[in-house]
Amino acid sequence: MYVPPQLDHILIQAEQIRKRIEVLGDTITRDYTSSEAPLTCVVVLRGSILFAADLLRQLALPVRLVTIRASSYGAGTSSSGQVTVTPSEPVDFSHSPVLLIDDILDTGRTLQHLRQWAVEHHADSVKSCILLDKPSRREIPVKADYVGFTVPDAFVIGYGLDLNEEFRNLPYIGVLKPEFIP
Ligand code: 5GP
Numbered sequence: 001m002y003v004p005p006q007l008d009h010i011l012i013q014a015e016q017i018r019k020r021i022e023v024l025g026d027t028i029t030r031d032y033t034s035s036e037a038p039l040t041c042v043v044v045l046r047g048s049i050l051f052a053a054d055l056l057r058q059l060a061l062p063v064r065l066v067t068i069r070a071s072s073y074g075a076g077t078s079s080s081g082q083v084t085v086t087p088s089e090p091v092d093f094s095h096s097p098v099l100l101i102d103d104i105l106d107t108g109r110t111l112q113h114l115r116q117w118a119v120e121h122h123a124d125s126v127k128s129c130i131l132l133d134k135p136s137r138r139e140i141p142v143k144a145d146y147v148g149f150t151v152p153d154a155f156v157i158g159y160g161l162d163l164n165e166e167f168r169n170l171p172y173i174g175v176l177k178p179e180f181i182p
């Protein structure tokens with residue numbers, strides 16, 4: 001197995017991720033099974049690509065897929081105040097239920113902004129499914145409806161999460177060595 005030298009240790013193994021996503025997929029399927037409109041899954045690029053690809057295959061439902069970018073001003077490891085949403089194509093949820101899919105819930109700014117954005121674009125309901133939750137870092141009191149794993153306050157990479165755009169391909173989630181934290 002490929003373990004880059006920047007990694008301190010593996011936090012969540014690929015097999016644990018796979019099993020957890022099966023459970024999340026079953027729960028979400030059950031929760032939306034009586035919905036008349038298809039579920040629109042909004043995937044936040046690029047960090048959520050691997051998670052969404054695995055999760056969507058576990059949904060036994062009519063599903064639509066929308067991709068967006070959400071960027072916060074001020075580069076760095078955590079988001080600053082302002083969040084901009086850029087959809088790949090123009091969106092109108094036309095009163096269908098929306099499920100936001102993101103990699104990690106940190107300060108909460110991105111999720112709070114995305115929820116508002118979905119409502120403004122006529123979502124009928126908005127829920128969120130987040131792979132990793134770092135509750136100790138929260139600045140805005142938002143909660144995800146579905147959470148893969150709760151993690152400690154460490155900089156994590158892999159399974160979609162990057163360090164300067166690298167390491168998104170790792171099949172597991174690992175903690176970076178302190179000297180590499182940007
Ligand atoms: P927030 O909840 O602070 O608005 O935004 C969370 C975003 O910050 C994530 O989508 C991700 O891009 C970035 N982020 C936060 N914590 C980490 C981390 O530990 N590793 C990586 N690679 N990105 C992180």
Ligand code: MG
Binds near residue numbers: 104
């Ligand atoms: Mg992100």
